Amino acid sequence: MTDTPETLRVGILGAGSIFGAYARGLGMVDHLPIVRVADLDQERARAGARKWDIPAWGDADALLADPDVDIVVNITQPAFHAELTEAALRAGKHVYVEKPLAATTAKARENLAVAAETGRVLGCAPDTFLGSAAQTARAAVDSGLIGRPFAATSFVRSSRVETWHQDPSFLFRDGGGPVLDWGPYHLAALVNLLGPVSHVVGVTDRAAEQIVVTAPERRVDRIDVEVDTHASALLKFASGAVVTAMYSFDVWDTTLPHLEIYGTGGTLHLPDPNTFDGPVLVRRRGDEDWSEVPPVMPRVTPDPPTPFRALGVADLAAHLGGEPHRASGEFAYHVLEVLSALEDRDIADGVTEITSTTERPAPVTQRP
Structure with a gap:
């Protein structure tokens, strides 16, 4: 900027x-x-x-x-x-x-x-991949710290939205669900690290046909579930990497990592892609334990952490001044096409070829 x-x-x-x-x-x-x-x-x-x-x-x-x-x-x-x-x-x-x-x-x-x-x-949105965690991971991948990335895992569990949102009905209707609600954070982070997706295969289901809302000051007591609320998938990237993904409103507790990248020389462990900051850990082959990758930029969110959104709007404004547009509509369209291929699927649907593509966003070279 x-x-x-x-x-x-x-x-x-x-x-x-x-x-x-x-x-x-x-x-x-x-x-x-x-x-x-x-x-x-x-x-x-x-x-x-x-x-x-x-x-x-x-x-x-x-x-x-x-x-x-x-x-x-x-x-x-x-x-x-x-x-x-x-x-x-x-x-x-x-x-x-x-x-x-x-x-x-x-x-x-x-x-x-x-x-x-x-x-x-x-x-x-999302603009979370413009934060320090995703940019540190990007620099690690680009520098060859873990060798050639060949696989990754991407796991999203429920945010338990029915316990805190006054009316989360829209999340259980068309345009909602875990794939389109949570999936963009993970997929944007993955495309930033690995490039565009070429093929998708998966299966979806729902654990319940109705959700009980327990949030204080709730406006509704029950919600009819109109979209699938659990998705398991394999994403094949044009680079050759294969990602195992699970996006779910139905899984409340798990010890699975949010996001890990597996390379020929080691593994990167990333914090929740729905946040901007947090430690990125690496364990190279032969290392006795995990170590933190030095951040490439200062934290961008308030300290102590509070809900924060702004980087994507600042990114758009910077683009109007001649900078690369990272959180662009074209980038978001590719993310949407991939995730849309994961909605309401059966294993019999086979493999879906993704018709769009996108460039990996330019790395952030200074604090937004």
Whole structure:
């Protein structure tokens, strides 16, 4: 990034559960002030604006019509991503959207086409691979610390969302599920390390047809499960590496690692890809124990840790100033196509060839 980045004003669509993380994170970036927040629930938008000292609030139409908004951050529910992203692009705004890029690959392709048509930039979460842990692992892989990476494991267990979210219904409907909710964090980290995916095979299931919500101040008591909530898969990467993956809302407890990379000369152990920071461990063949890989950049999240999102929006803004676009719409589309191939699958479906590809994002060479 440049030493004196241009100020770009941000409007946030959605004041739900992740809004605070974006408000906190963007509040730490001087050149990305939040000037407006919008939500279907006007009281929630007003309360969010007051809490985070945001000067304007209202509905989506007012935000999109506001000439003071340069970048729209779309953190609405997945079912509304595509519609609101297109509206924002056509309103002349650059857009950064929460994952997934859209609920379907068809809608995601339409969004990419509209971005090209309007000359606007489209970025997408997750941005966690821009943090210190993923970038340290990337430097380790690129330096040959573990030799040639030939395999990896990627395991996601339930966040027990029904115990803390007031209404997690959207996670159990189309556009939700563990594959599209948790999968992007892991797959973005893997593509950053290993490059694009070429083939997918897997099987999905669900442990229950209904979920009991026990969260305090819950708005619903039970949720009908409309998507598969457990997926097991093999991902073949164009580099030749094979990844064993499990993405599940049904597995509550496990001793499995979050993410490990296996090379011809050793193993890398990464922290939860849904976080930006944390130690990366290495054990090379012949080592008696694990050791920490020296971080290539300082931690990017607040200390002590609190919910934080901002790097992807800063990445988009830096791209407008000439930097590489790492958390790009094209990158997110490849992640979405791979994960979409893992939804509602039976073993009889065989192997799915992935038609899209993407470049490995440029390494982060300085603290975002």
